[in-house]
Amino acid sequence: MPDQGLPPEGRFVGDPLVNLYQNRIKQLIADLGRNVTFTLIPHQIDCPNCGWDYSQNRSNNIYTSNSSGVNFNKTFPTGQRCPVCQGRGRLEFQRSAVYKCLIGFGPAPEEFDYKFYGLEPTQVIRLKNALAIFEDLDKSQYANIDGFECEKITIPRKSGLRDLAFVTSYWKRKNT
Ligand SMILES: [Zn+2]
Numbered sequence: 001m002p003d004q005g006l007p008p009e010g011r012f013v014g015d016p017l018v019n020l021y022q023n024r025i026k027q028l029i030a031d032l033g034r035n036v037t038f039t040l041i042p043h044q045i046d047c048p049n050c051g052w053d054y055s056q057n058r059s060n061n062i063y064t065s066n067s068s069g070v071n072f073n074k075t076f077p078t079g080q081r082c083p084v085c086q087g088r089g090r091l092e093f094q095r096s097a098v099y100k101c102l103i104g105f106g107p108a109p110e111e112f113d114y115k116f117y118g119l120e121p122t123q124v125i126r127l128k129n130a131l132a133i134f135e136d137l138d139k140s141q142y143a144n145i146d147g148f149e150c151e152k153i154t155i156p157r158k159s160g161l162r163d164l165a166f167v168t169s170y171w172k173r174k175n176t
Contacts, residue, residue, distance in 0.1 A: 047085035
């Protein structure tokens, strides 16, 4: 039986209130957030200075001249190790990204299952971000938070009122 004292279903929380709430959190992240540097998956390219050995999955130790840049063009005798990729056949470029995050140390036990992860509140850090950086967060395994090298514990969780607008992730300090 419908409760006469309440507005019809779907009208409890109107758009203005939802928007107000979402905007306040966005504002909090912008105003109180601190920059966190995330280590992203390295960008890999085939070495432009040598060929690929498909059976060994590494450089074939033969110089190729289709170099894409002067830095990558170093001749070497066939059979010796390619000096550009050190024989790996691929080049890796480290990538990182800096995002402003709402940083919370030691989230409440109702929020984070310390027992399950075998961690203490002093070791756990919660990051809250706008949903826009979800992909990068999902792919990052490490981050520097307030000068501490940290490791991601959980997969990022999307959250929001009605519309998903935020992403929450949990991290722990490395070597703790
Ligand atoms: Zn090479």
